[in-house]
Amino acid sequence: MQVNTQRYFLEIAYKGTAYHGWQIQQNAVSVQEKLQQALQTVLRQEVETTGAGRTDTGVHATKLYVHVDIPSEKISSPQRFVHALNAILPSDISVQRLLPVHTEAHARFDATSRSYEYHIHLGKNPFLQDASWLLRDMPDVDKMNAAAQLLLGKKDFGCFSKAHTQVFTNICTITEARWVLDGQRLTFHITADRFLRNMVRAIVGTLLEVGLKGKPVEHVAEVIASQDRSQAGASVPACGLYLTQIIYPYIDQPS
Incomplete structure (x- = not known):
């Protein structure tokens, strides 16, 4: 059965002190790893995220966008979904907004x-x-x-x-x-x-x-x-x- 998905932008913020930057890497804890773990817990399935760009070890972000494709039936309320993610994420990472975007929207390449x-x-x-x-x-x-x-x-x-x-x-x-x-x-x-x-x-x-x-x-x-x-x-x-x-x-x- 074909699953209909919706592309979303997550607007996130984080204090980067404890992390080796945004991007997932071997043998080091990253912000992307923690975010994907939280998404997989809430959605009960594996997901891949694409960030607007990388930040290096110890660098912070008050606003970074991430795109992710999610089955349409998984999100009945964006506010409740954001609340669920924030309940799981560590205290130094937060999700600010969940925004539906068009299918080809790209967090990295579309930024002006x-x-x-x-x-x-x-x-x-x-x-x-x-x-x-x-x-x-x-x-x-x-x-x-x-x-x-x-x-x-x-x-x-x-x-x-x-x-x-x-x-x-x-x-x-x-x-x-x-x-x-x-x-x-x-x-x-x-x-x-x-x-x-x-x-x-x-x-x-x-x-x-x-x-x-x-x-x-x-x-x-x-x-x-x-x-x-x-x-x-x-x-x-x-x-x-x-x-x-x-x-x-x-x-x-x-x-």
Whole structure:
């Protein structure tokens, strides 16, 4: 008997401290593994999920979309289904929404933009342990914002990518790159059509060379032109990085 299925997007959030990233891998606990285990428990059948992209070990997400095909008769109430999943999932992973989408909808390939934030705190705060990076010296925020403007546009950002990744191109289009200082909290906001592996953490490390180590603003443009990872700054710790937004043409974003 043919089973009718419906494709859904799950909107999830997680604190990545305890996980080796989003993607399932051998001999390491991942967010995808925990989510699929919860889905299989609730649905009483095996399922496969596809995420919007990978996040690395220790990186967090306030919003990540996952698509999954589920037999139509299995979900009578999206709210009850979400509640059932959250009752099973560990406390550091949550499902926010269940959204029916069209049959060919793809969580990874249909995304038109992605946004990240990198969080820094400037004074020791035990409540931000594993959720932000402690920076002991105040950087020159205005200078870093001037340097961040040199990131905007369509460019080859291979200089900020981890080596030996399986991508066809290093071309990305960055539409937002800015720092916001709020008291003792410093946050870097960045939006692009796509990101390379380790790209945001390498960009933050490079901008901090401008803000803390006396590199000129133009250093960022020189690093990009070099297409050489060794010319960019060191990658900052994963604990401060958050995936915060993914845009699709057919998904309404809650206000």
